[in-house]
Amino acid sequence: MLAAVAVVASCGLPRSGPNKREIFAGSVQRQGDAFVISVNDRVTRATAVTPALGFSEKFKNAGVLGSDTIRPGDILGLTIWENVDDGLLAGEASNSTILEEVQVDGSGFIFVPYAGRIKAAGNTPEAVRRVITRKLEDQTPDPQVQVRRVAGDGSTVSLVGGIGGQGVYAIERPTRTLSAMIARAGGISIPPEIAQITVIRGNHREKIWFEDLYEHPKFDIPLRGGDRILVEEDTRAFTTLGSTGTQARVPFETQTLSAVEAIAQVGGLLPAASDPTGVFVFRNEAPEVANQVLGRGDLQGAQRMIYVLDLTKPNGLFLARDFLIRDGDTVYVTEAPFSQFSKVISAVTGTLGSVGTTLSTVDTLSGGGTDGG
Numbered sequence: 315m316l317a318a319v320a321v322v323a324s325c326g327l328p329r330s331g332p333n334k335r336e337i338f339a340g341s342v343q344r345q346g347d348a349f350v351i352s353v354n355d356r357v358t359r360a361t362a363v364t365p366a367l368g369f370s371e372k373f374k375n376a377g378v379l380g381s382d383t384i385r386p387g388d389i390l391g392l393t394i395w396e397n398v399d400d401g402l403l404a405g406e407a408s409n410s411t412i413l414e415e416v417q418v419d420g421s422g423f424i425f426v427p428y429a430g431r432i433k434a435a436g437n438t439p440e441a442v443r444r445v446i447t448r449k450l451e452d453q454t455p456d457p458q459v460q461v462r463r464v465a466g467d468g469s470t471v472s473l474v475g476g477i478g479g480q481g482v483y484a485i486e487r488p489t490r491t492l493s494a495m496i497a498r499a500g501g502i503s504i505p506p507e508i509a510q511i512t513v514i515r516g517n518h519r520e521k522i523w524f525e526d527l528y529e530h531p532k533f534d535i536p537l538r539g540g541d542r543i544l545v546e547e548d549t550r551a552f553t554t555l556g557s558t559g560t561q562a563r564v565p566f567e568t569q570t571l572s573a574v575e576a577i578a579q580v581g582g583l584l585p586a587a588s589d590p591t592g593v594f595v596f597r598n599e600a601p602e603v604a605n606q607v608l609g610r611g612d613l614q615g616a617q618r619m620i621y622v623l624d625l626t627k628p629n630g631l632f633l634a635r636d637f638l639i640r641d642g643d644t645v646y647v648t649e650a651p652f653s654q655f656s657k658v659i660s661a662v663t664g665t666l667g668s669v670g671t672t673l674s675t676v677d678t679l680s681g682g683g684t685d686g687g
Contacts, residue, residue, distance in 0.1 A: 331556050334592045334648050337620065348596075348618040351607060357621065358636040360606045361599075364570055365550075365641075367510065367521050373535045384434045384442065385469050385539050388418045392426065394450070395458040415464070428453055439463050471495060471537055475545040476504035485537055493527055493534045495543070507568050508548040515541050523569060550641035554580045557588035557647045566641075573623055573634040576645050583625075583647060590625040592648030597621065597640065 340346035351357060384390070416424050422435025424442075429449040434442050439461040450457040469485045478500020489495045492513065496502065502509050502524060509524035515538060524545070527533050550566045559581015567579065573595065577583065583590060597619050599607070604617040623634050639645065 331646060331648070334589070337594060337648075341620070348620050349604070349608060350620045350622060352622045352624070353633050353637050355633070355636075357607055358633060358638075361603060361621075362636075362638050363600075363603060363640065364638065367523050368526070369513070369520050369522055369533055369535055372518075373513070373515070373520055374532055376536050376538065384418060384422075384437055384439065384463060386418050386420050386422050386435050387539070388434075388469055389464040390416045390418065390424060390434065390439070390442070391462040391464055392416055392446070393460040393462075394446070396454045397456040397458075398454065469539045471539070471541040471543060473499045473543045473545070476502050476509065476547065477543075477545045478503055485539060489537075491534045491536055492543070495537055496545070502545050504545070504547050505567075508566060510546055510548055512544040512546070513541055514544070525569070552576060552639050552641070552643040552645060555644060555646045557584045557649050558582070558645075559584065571639045573637045573639055573645070574631065575635075576639045576643075577634075577647070587649055589648045589650040590630075593623040593625060593634070594646045594648070595621040595623070595637070595639065596644040596646065598642070 338344070338350055340348050341350040342348065343350075416426075418424055418434045422433055423431045424434045425431050426446055426449075429446050432442060432445050432449075437445075443459045443461040446459045446461070447457055450459070470482050471485060472482045473495070474480050477496070481499070483489065483495060483498055485495075489498045492511070496511070506524050510521055511524055511527065512519060512521045513535070522533050548566050548569075551563050552566070552571075553563050554576070555561050558577065562580070564576070564580055568575070571579075573593065577593070598616040599619040601613050601615055601617060604619060605611050605613050607619070621637065623637065624630050625634060627633075
């Protein structure tokens with residue numbers, strides 16, 4: 315029996331990955347290439363790095379556009395009344411002229427008959443009205459001018475991604491800020507906990523969490539014509555291996571994710587197979603964080619770090635709750651020693667049973683087992 319156990323154990327039993335002894339053998343202290351660190355309160359504080367999202371001062375300090383400010387590409391509607399029966403612009407049956415959809419050119423000008431080229435961009439419809447009136451009053455008595463701003467190419471933004479209604483929307487009086495424009499487009503269509511909003515303005519691209527947009531009013535930035543707004547899910551993920559409920563690549567479901575939440579998200583530990591003293595987090599750590607964790611200052615470049623969590627310690631669950639999982643981490647749970655022992659016993663008893671059955675069959679076929687030989 316002992317010989318059989320030794321043979322089976324030496325052959326190597328099926329398992330989900332390395333055991334604790336093999337992981338520790340790869341540590342720097344044992345001529346390996348990874349730092350193996352037991353998690354404590356100091357380590358949780360040093361590694362509590364979360365992605366910093368938010369808008370720069372340039373975006374936040376941009377003033378709200380006047381809802382009537384005309385920009386290149388906008389479209390203006392003009393109506394001109396003349397106080398004579400046979401005016402410059404009016405037809406025979408009317409003393410008013412309606413110029414529909416006069417577009418502001420790329421230089422910011424519009425053309426009005428008998429008034430010439432007029433600078434419209436940067437002005438309000440009222441300012442343009444006064445200019446047209448002044449230029450026409452020398453040619454027709456007491457002209458009455460109305461200028462209406464109709465949103466055009468110069469005052470629109472585009473919204474794509476996880477939004478209720480993707481499309482191009484005009485910047486109007488109620489939709490001059492980011493949150494108002496998102497609401498105008500039907501709101502987001504993805505879970506708000508993992509929604510990220512990217513604003514692309516020219517060559518600048520900045521990103522923010524959707525929830526922060528409402529928790530911090532300073533991030534509700536004014537929009538500019540030509541802004542592109544992208545709403546998408548958080549792309550971060552971690553991998554789970556070993557004795558857990560699921561072995562897979564798992565996306566983040568919240569802005570921050572602790573080790574306890576990560577384990578729970580994949581079904582928790584397996585009661586009959588997992589070793590709660592051997593929960594490992596594999597990570598390529600930034601040098602500034604690695605130096606702080608190890609109390610050094612000479613490390614350069616990304617460092618291979620293996621963080622060890624022992625859930626059986628008095629504060630083990632608290633530490634696992636405070637230790638944050640980051641994008642690209644691998645969470646690995648080792649098998650309990652009893653699980654390996656059970657595999658050995660099962661393999662041995664199964665092997666001995668097979669041997670006994672075989673010997674009995676051979677004995678029967680050879681005529682053995684009869685009385686008197």
